[in-house]
Amino acid sequence: MSPRLRTILRVIHRWVGFPFGVFLFILCFTGSLACFGPEVQNWMQPEAALRPSSPPMSQTGLIEASHQLKAQLDKGLFAFLKLPSQRDPVFRLWHYDGHIFRGPTLAADTGLPLLTSDVVGGSFFTTLHSSLYLPTPWGQCLTALAGLTLMIALISGLWLQLRRFLPDLLLFRPHAARHRQWLDLHLLGGTLSIPILFIVGGSGLVLQSQKLLHFINPPSHAARPANRHQAHSQTSPPISDALITKLAQNAQQQWGDEGDGFFMLAGKELALYAPDTLHFCLYRQAITASRPRLPPHNLCPTLHSVFLGVHNLRWAGFVTRCLYGLTGLLGCLIIGSGMRLFLQSEQNHLCHHHAITYSQHIQQRLYRAVSMATIFGLPLATLALFWSTRLPAPLPPILWEEGLFFTLWGVSLLYALISRHAARHLLMMLMLLGLGTSGLDLATRPFHTGRPALFLSIDALAACLGGACLLALLYHPHYAKKRAILRSKR
Amino acid sequence: MITLLILLPLWGFIGLCYLNSLPPHRRQNPCHLPRSTPWQRSCYIAGPFIALALSYRLAGLDGLFLWGFSAPLMGVFLGIALPYLPQKLMRK
Numbered sequence: 001m002s003p004r005l006r007t008i009l010r011v012i013h014r015w016v017g018f019p020f021g022v023f024l025f026i027l028c029f030t031g032s033l034a035c036f037g038p039e040v041q042n043w044m045q046p047e048a049a050l051r052p053s054s055p056p057m058s059q060t061g062l063i064e065a066s067h068q069l070k071a072q073l074d075k076g077l078f079a080f081l082k083l084p085s086q087r088d089p090v091f092r093l094w095h096y097d098g099h100i101f102r103g104p105t106l107a108a109d110t111g112l113p114l115l116t117s118d119v120v121g122g123s124f125f126t127t128l129h130s131s132l133y134l135p136t137p138w139g140q141c142l143t144a145l146a147g148l149t150l151m152i153a154l155i156s157g158l159w160l161q162l163r164r165f166l167p168d169l170l171l172f173r174p175h176a177a178r179h180r181q182w183l184d185l186h187l188l189g190g191t192l193s194i195p196i197l198f199i200v201g202g203s204g205l206v207l208q209s210q211k212l213l214h215f216i217n218p219p220s221h222a223a224r225p226a227n228r229h230q231a232h233s234q235t236s237p238p239i240s241d242a243l244i245t246k247l248a249q250n251a252q253q254q255w256g257d258e259g260d261g262f263f264m265l266a267g268k269e270l271a272l273y274a275p276d277t278l279h280f281c282l283y284r285q286a287i288t289a290s291r292p293r294l295p296p297h298n299l300c301p302t303l304h305s306v307f308l309g310v311h312n313l314r315w316a317g318f319v320t321r322c323l324y325g326l327t328g329l330l331g332c333l334i335i336g337s338g339m340r341l342f343l344q345s346e347q348n349h350l351c352h353h354h355a356i357t358y359s360q361h362i363q364q365r366l367y368r369a370v371s372m373a374t375i376f377g378l379p380l381a382t383l384a385l386f387w388s389t390r391l392p393a394p395l396p397p398i399l400w401e402e403g404l405f406f407t408l409w410g411v412s413l414l415y416a417l418i419s420r421h422a423a424r425h426l427l428m429m430l431m432l433l434g435l436g437t438s439g440l441d442l443a444t445r446p447f448h449t450g451r452p453a454l455f456l457s458i459d460a461l462a463a464c465l466g467g468a469c470l471l472a473l474l475y476h477p478h479y480a481k482k483r484a485i486l487r488s489k490r
Numbered sequence: 491m492i493t494l495l496i497l498l499p500l501w502g503f504i505g506l507c508y509l510n511s512l513p514p515h516r517r518q519n520p521c522h523l524p525r526s527t528p529w530q531r532s533c534y535i536a537g538p539f540i541a542l543a544l545s546y547r548l549a550g551l552d553g554l555f556l557w558g559f560s561a562p563l564m565g566v567f568l569g570i571a572l573p574y575l576p577q578k579l580m581r582k
Contacts, residue, residue, distance in 0.1 A: 170509060170569040188569045193562035280551055317552050319494050323559035330562060 006160065013156040017335075018342045018367070020149035022374045023132070025335045027146060027204075029378055030129040032328030035313070035321050037122025038088035043458045044119040044389040046445035048090045048105050057084045057091070057108040059245070064111025065091040066244040068104070069263060073239075078265070084108040085260035085275070089450075099127050102398065119389045120401045130208075133406075137215045140208050147205030154197055157190055165191060179344050186337040189330055196327055197334075203311040210304055237269050243289055247272040250292050276314040281305035339371045369416035376426035377412030379465060381405045383433040386462070390444040424476060427469045434466025493549040493556050500541045501564035507534035509572075 033040060042049040065081055072079035072093060082092040091106035100123040105116045131139025158165070169191055172184045190197075244263070251261060251272050260275035264286075271286035274294070281300035287293065300306045309315060313324050346367060350356055385405045393400040416422035438459040449455060473479060507530040538561075545553035 167512060170505060170565060170572070172569040172573060174570075174573050185570075189562070189566055192565040192569075196558055196562060199558075313555070315551075316555060317549075319491050320552050320555045320559065323494075323556065323563065326563055327559050330566065 001159075001163070009156045009160050013153055013160060014342055014345070016149050016156070017153040017338050020146050020153070021335045021339050021342075022370055023142060023146035024150055025332055025339075025374050026132065026378060027129055027143065028328045028331035028335065029382075030125045032325040032332075033125040033382070034122065034129045035325040035328070037126055038085075039454055039458065040122035040125065041119070042088060042451065042454055043441075044121055044386070045105060045116040046390075046441075046449065046455070047114050047116045048088075049451045049454060050446060050449055058110075061091065061107065061109050061111035062244060062248060063241050065093070065106045066111075066239055066241070066263065068093055068106060068111065068113070070239045072103075073265070079103060080262050080264035082262045083260060085277075087260070090114065099133060099402075100124050100398070117389075117393075118397050120385065120398055120405075124385070124402075124405075137212055140211050140215070144205060144208035144212060147201055147208060150197070150201040151205065154194060154201070158194060161187060161191060179341070182337050182340050182344070186334060186341060189334040189337070193327060193330055193334070197331065200311060200327070203307045206307050207304070207311055210307075237265065239270055243270065246289070246292075247287060250287050254287070254294055276312075278315070280309040280315050282308035282312060282314060336375045339375065343367055343371055365417065369413055369422070372416035372422050372426060373409065373413035376423065376430060377409050377416070380412060380426060380430050380433065381409040383430065383437065383462060383465070384408050386437065386458075387433065387440060390440055421478075424473070424478060427473050427476070431466045431469035431473065434462045434464075434469060437462035437466070493545050493553050494560060496548070497541060497545055497556060497560045498564055500537065500544075501561055502568060504534050504537035504541070505565055505568045507531070507537070 062083075069079060069081040072095070077095050079093055079095040082088075082094060084090055090108050091111060092101070092103065093106060094101040094103040100120055102118055102121070105114045106112060107114055127133060130143065132142055133139065134142065161168075168187065170188065172181075172188050174181060176184070247263070247270070251274070255261075255274050255278055260277055262273050262275075263270055264273060265271070266286055266288060269288045269290060271288045273284060273286040276282055279299060281302075283301055283305045285294050300309070313321060316324070346364060350360060350364060353360075382405070385401055388401045388404045389397075395403065412422075412426055415425070419425070441455055441459050445455070511531050511534060542554070542557050545557040547553070549556060
């Protein structure tokens with residue numbers, strides 16, 4: 001490779017990677033959490049996870065829950081009833097509020113409302129992942145652009161590393177200089193996970209682009225039933241106990257287990273939609289009173305459904321989803337190390353100047369603050385969100401939780417802008433919140449629960465994050481220096 | 491779970507065989523173990539394909555994704571953990 005081409009590729013990789021790395025970090029982090037949406041929802045509402053996952057639901061519960069659905073529809077609220085499943089063993093009478101799914105939680109055996117507070121739940125991270133909580137189409141535009149820049153960064157990075165791709169595949173030198181350590185870590189993660197990043201990032205990019213295309217040029221569905229907004233204005237259809245029972249029985253015959261499916265209005269009649277976990281390709285199919293059997297169709301009817309299957313992985317087993325989540329966190333590590341390298345090289349570049357201008361100084365501080373707010377501020381705001389769902393809320397719960405999340409994230413950016421010790425302080429707060437999550441969990445939920453593994457695994461994850469921050473603090477230059485002074489005094 | 495328990499050591503073995511096959515002038519890597527043999531070389535070339543077939547056979551489509559996700563995670567773990575191994579376990 002000629003030096004000129006190498007320089008061009010380096011410039012592209014750095015200047016595309018850093019600004020959009022911020023968004024990519026958010027997408028990777030929230031994507032990892034979105035893999036475990038029902039589990040996060042249950043952690044935030046511990047009353048919903050007091051009983052074990054099986055048996056999922058009773059006939060009485062289903063009938064009672066359908067009465068609750070009818071009451072919601074009569075009020076003019078476009079609600080749907082999500083059936084209990086292994087991952088989420090309660091009825092959810094949800095409606096979409098423009099950002100998240102919310103609504104009462106009903107017991108699987110009785111169908112009566114459980115005393116749970118309304119929380120943002122797992123769908124908060126899904127929305128943050130798909131649209132960054134921005135209004136349509138700006139969120140989708142930004143996410144699609146981030147996906148595109150991921151492809152550019154991956155291709156330029158791969159090209160730069162092509163000659164040493166195989167020989168240095170597992171190279172990591174922990175005893176080398178700090179810059180070299182971070183570069184090795186960036187390359188180690190980046191080269192090994194490049195096929196996965198291409199597949200996941202590429203499928204996400206295609207899905208977002210399709211959404212944008214549909215927004216620009218809405219598809220016409222003349223032959224299909226009226227959409228939910230049209231249905232919203234109509235009076236609710238008759239929902240009899242016999243209809244509910246018949247649909248549930250039909251579902252059981254056709255797709256085995258009706259768990260995780262949902263009852264929703266489709267035009268003028270009530271339909272029972274098949275669960276997303278049914279096939280690899282995500283395709284909405286429903287049975288109604290007038291159409292009791294699913295029409296035969298291909299396993300993957302559209303290209304869109306294939307990409308949904310690849311990107312969402314809702315069909316996958318628990319272990320695969322765990323590894324998918326871990327791969328997302330690996331993506332965070334790659335992007336975070338890349339940001340660290342960018343900051344270091346910018347600082348080195350400034351060191352060669354005799355005098356640093358005020359604008360250069362401000363620029364440097366801005367880069368640093370944005371990196372801090374992304375790498376430390378986002379996990380901190382996430383942990384604070386988890387805490388806020390378990391502590392008394394001074395405002396309406398969802399407003400309070402969302403407000404706290406975004407305020408804390410914003411404050412971490414401001415603090416990183418004004419303070420030179422922001423990294424250390426943010427790490428400290430992350431450590432405290434992470435290590436304290438288990439205590440908070442035990443103090444704010446009944447000790448005996450039907451799903452101890454769920455609470456234990458989320459607490460353990462938070463504790464791991466806290467532990468990692470503790471280690472980072474111990475090796476932080478500030479404390480290392482203090483330790484050296486103490487050692488020399490002794 | 492069983493598929494993952496098979497895949498992880500398999501990827502670890504493939505990684506070690508790969509490291510051993512590196513030529514001497516590339517041996518700046520602190521992760522080197524005993525010298526390579528032709529048998530090891532064929533193992534690390536054929537290993538991923540065997541792992542792919544095995545995981546598909548054991549867990550179907552889920553297995554393919556497990557194969558894909560476990561490779562980078564095991565590789566990163568190996569890359570980070572091996573340099574911390576005691577020096578006496580590594581032959582120059």
